[in-house]
Amino acid sequence: MSIASDEFGGFPPPERSRKTAASEKSYGVGDRIFKGLTGAMAALVLIVLGGAAVAMLWGGLLAFKTFGFRFLWSSRWDAVGHQFGAFVPIYGTLVTSAIAIVMAVPVSFGIAIFLTELAPKWLRGPVGTAIELLAAVPSIIYGMWGLFVFVPFVATYLEPWMNDHVGTLPIIGPLFSGPPIGIGMLTAGTILAIMILPFITAVMRDVFGAVPAELKESAVALGSTTWEVISHVSLPYTRSAVVGAIFLGLGRALGETMAVTFVLGNAHDFSMSLFMPGNSIAAAIANEFTEADSPLYVSSLIALGFLLFVVTFIVLALAKLMLLSLGRMEGAKA
Amino acid sequence: MVKTFLAAAAALAVAWSGAAGAEQITGAGSTFVYPVLSKWSADYGVKFGDKVNYQSIGSGGGISQIKAGTVDFGATDKPLSPAELAASGLAQFPVVIGAISPVVNIVGVRPGQLKFSGPLLADIYLGKVKNWNDPAIRALNPGMPLPNAAITVIHRSDGSGTTYNWAYYLGQVSPVWKARVGAGTSVQWPVGVGGKGNEGVAAFVGQIPNSIGYLEYAYVIQNHMKYGLVRNSAGRFIGPTVAGFQAAAATADWAHAKDFFLVMTNAPSAAAYPITATTFVLMYKQPRNAARSAAALKFFKWSFEHGQADAAALNYVSLPPVLVKQIARYWATQIK
Numbered sequence: 001m002s003i004a005s006d007e008f009g010g011f012p013p014p015e016r017s018r019k020t021a022a023s024e025k026s027y028g029v030g031d032r033i034f035k036g037l038t039g040a041m042a043a044l045v046l047i048v049l050g051g052a053a054v055a056m057l058w059g060g061l062l063a064f065k066t067f068g069f070r071f072l073w074s075s076r077w078d079a080v081g082h083q084f085g086a087f088v089p090i091y092g093t094l095v096t097s098a099i100a101i102v103m104a105v106p107v108s109f110g111i112a113i114f115l116t117e118l119a120p121k122w123l124r125g126p127v128g129t130a131i132e133l134l135a136a137v138p139s140i141i142y143g144m145w146g147l148f149v150f151v152p153f154v155a156t157y158l159e160p161w162m163n164d165h166v167g168t169l170p171i172i173g174p175l176f177s178g179p180p181i182g183i184g185m186l187t188a189g190t191i192l193a194i195m196i197l198p199f200i201t202a203v204m205r206d207v208f209g210a211v212p213a214e215l216k217e218s219a220v221a222l223g224s225t226t227w228e229v230i231s232h233v234s235l236p237y238t239r240s241a242v243v244g245a246i247f248l249g250l251g252r253a254l255g256e257t258m259a260v261t262f263v264l265g266n267a268h269d270f271s272m273s274l275f276m277p278g279n280s281i282a283a284a285i286a287n288e289f290t291e292a293d294s295p296l297y298v299s300s301l302i303a304l305g306f307l308l309f310v311v312t313f314i315v316l317a318l319a320k321l322m323l324l325s326l327g328r329m330e331g332a333k334a
Numbered sequence: 335m336v337k338t339f340l341a342a343a344a345a346l347a348v349a350w351s352g353a354a355g356a357e358q359i360t361g362a363g364s365t366f367v368y369p370v371l372s373k374w375s376a377d378y379g380v381k382f383g384d385k386v387n388y389q390s391i392g393s394g395g396g397i398s399q400i401k402a403g404t405v406d407f408g409a410t411d412k413p414l415s416p417a418e419l420a421a422s423g424l425a426q427f428p429v430v431i432g433a434i435s436p437v438v439n440i441v442g443v444r445p446g447q448l449k450f451s452g453p454l455l456a457d458i459y460l461g462k463v464k465n466w467n468d469p470a471i472r473a474l475n476p477g478m479p480l481p482n483a484a485i486t487v488i489h490r491s492d493g494s495g496t497t498y499n500w501a502y503y504l505g506q507v508s509p510v511w512k513a514r515v516g517a518g519t520s521v522q523w524p525v526g527v528g529g530k531g532n533e534g535v536a537a538f539v540g541q542i543p544n545s546i547g548y549l550e551y552a553y554v555i556q557n558h559m560k561y562g563l564v565r566n567s568a569g570r571f572i573g574p575t576v577a578g579f580q581a582a583a584a585t586a587d588w589a590h591a592k593d594f595f596l597v598m599t600n601a602p603s604a605a606a607y608p609i610t611a612t613t614f615v616l617m618y619k620q621p622r623n624a625a626r627s628a629a630a631l632k633f634f635k636w637s638f639e640h641g642q643a644d645a646a647a648l649n650y651v652s653l654p655p656v657l658v659k660q661i662a663r664y665w666a667t668q669i670k
Contacts, residue, residue, distance in 0.1 A: 076522065077522060078521070078522035079493070079518050079519070079520040079521060079522070080515070080516035080517065080518040080520075080521050080522065081516070081522070147537060147538075147541060148537075148541065151541055151542075152541060155542070155543075179484055179486070181486050181527065181542050181545075182541070182542065183527055183538070183542065261491065261530055262530075262534075265527040265528060266491030266527065266528030266529070266530070267491075267523070267526060267527055267528055268522065268523075269525075277527045277528075279528075283491075286530075287491040287492040287493075287528070287530055288491075288492055288493055288520055290391055290392035290394060290395050290492070290493070291392040291393060291394040291395070291492060291493025291494060291519050291520060292394060292493060292520075293393075293394040293397070293493070293518075293519060297520075
């Protein structure tokens with residue numbers, strides 16, 4: 001079939017498929033297989049995540065049906081009387097993670113700033129490596145160090161001091177007063193802070209280092225101090241990565257089991273004071289799962305696991321929302 | 335190259351099957367018996383060739399595995415009732431005796447000095463007695479350097495047969511405990527801090543001053559803990575000694591316990607240590623694999639007759655001969 005030329009002597013362009021999006025150029029078989037394979041791997045992650053959530057929900061169904069919403073705010077955990085309530089583990093998980101974040105984020109921030117802006121070049125390598133080594137320490141070592149070294153220190157010096165000086169302050173006083181046994185939510189939160197420090201620091205250090213030099217140099221040329229460069233140039237530029245780093249650390253703190261079970265006290269009692277022992281979801285499951293001798297007990301523990309899933313999901317959703325609103329604020333300013 | 339590989343593979347196969355004809359007995363359950371069971375199985379394997387593979391996953395796990403039929407025997411610190419045994423077709427018998435001691439961490443108190451009574455221990459664990467210089471403690475311990483300090487109660491955070499026997503004993507001596515808390519492998523502790531495993535309780539008691547906890551006898555000895563004496567039902571203060579445990583085992587009413595369903599605490603003898611406990615083995619009355627079941631019974635028979643030295647070396651107490659005879663009669667009638 002011959003193609004006629006038009007009045008100018010040119011030929012019409014060759015027939016192309018109607019779908020001209022970049023992803024739909026002509027694919028060979030190998031490309032299609034590769035695309036399918038990688039898509040399958042991505043789908044596998046989603047399927048595993050969804051499957052785990054559904055499995056935990058299924059296992060916890062008996063507990064949810066027996067107790068209903070009361071499961072979420074009952075603090076009674078009685079294996080003999082078959083009454084279970086998740087309030088104390090949920091509270092312990094959230095409080096210890098909150099303490100960890102409050103302690104770790106400023107320190108990580110300081111370390112990252114020091115390593116990228118302030119430290120002499122010969123110091124950056126060793127300190128950075130030391131921080132990364134902290135991440136390689138197994139969590140049970142943190143637990144043992146916490147129990148044998150940190151707890152006596154807290155019980156002998158820190159908690160009595162806080163009892164006298166912070167426990168008497170008006171609003172936050174009750175949080176920081178109590179019997180100085182050393183084992184409790186404050187100690188657990190501190191150990192968690194040390195554990196999540198390297199993760200947050202590593203990400204912050206990488207992104208602060210990736211801020212383009214031109215941006216920082218322009219700010220300095222306009223007369224900014226080092227702190228103003230950091231707060232007005234580096235931080236806004238790396239905002240989403242910094243928030244991501246914080247939530248990475250928070251995720252680790254929420255799920256940490258062994259270090260927490262050594263120093264948290266594993267007591268199913270609710271108390272306002274941070275000096276008192278509490279319980280966390282991961283520690284409760286790790287401690288009690290093997291000996292859970294009734295179906296309701298097992299179901300309650302699996303339901304606790306599902307609730308941890310939910311808590312992590314909510315935290316992640318909050319992170320995304322915060323990033324979105326910050327991004328929108330940026331958009332409005334620009 | 336290929337020939338070397340094939341030769342090596344063949345040699346490995348021969349080595350692995352070298353024990354062909356020897357039985358591989360599997361068991362699972364209580365962590366309390368794990369040290370002594372593994373020592374017994376090592377010695378038994380050397381002598382007779384049969385290997386015993388025991389997984390210490392906890393009493394609850396042991397019960398569910400034997401009910402599922404995945405192991406040849408299960409081990410539990412908490413005995414099953416005859417009704418439950420009959421429903422599952424299981425037989426139950428004790429294998430080794432242990433004891434639970436209260437341990438303290440008080441400056442100036444040496445091991446075996448502090449005296450407790452059952453009701454006092456219950457009141458401490460209920461949170462009613464909160465201070466070491468409470469009149470109730472001073473009444474039993476005149477002249478002891480008891481400090482004016484709050485008692486930190488340590489209990490188990492994980493489910494455990496040790497907890498079951500401790501809580502059962504407290505329920506026997508204190509009606510308030512029985513009504514309020516009850517007995518179970520995991521109970522709702524009114525006060526206190528939970529340590530994971532006997533090791534966790536030992537670590538906490540060692541670290542926290544003015545604390546009290548409860549431990550298996552083996553852990554008390556190995557960690558040099560400051561144990562206390564407990565007043566038994568005859569009114570005498572007995573410490574955790576082998577003689578006390580065997581007196582308790584001998585006088586506990588085994589003869590009338592169907593399927594040995596008896597918690598040995600608060601035994602009546604004057605020389606008995608009151609918080610003595612035993613671990614039970616569960617096996618099928620009509621096992622699926624008769625050869626392995628028979629091999630397991632042979633193993634336990636050997637352990638009762640020849641395993642006393644091993645058990646004593648690990649701070650366990652072997653069953654008294656009268657109880658061993660009763661168990662042999664039980665096997666003859668119950669387990670095919």
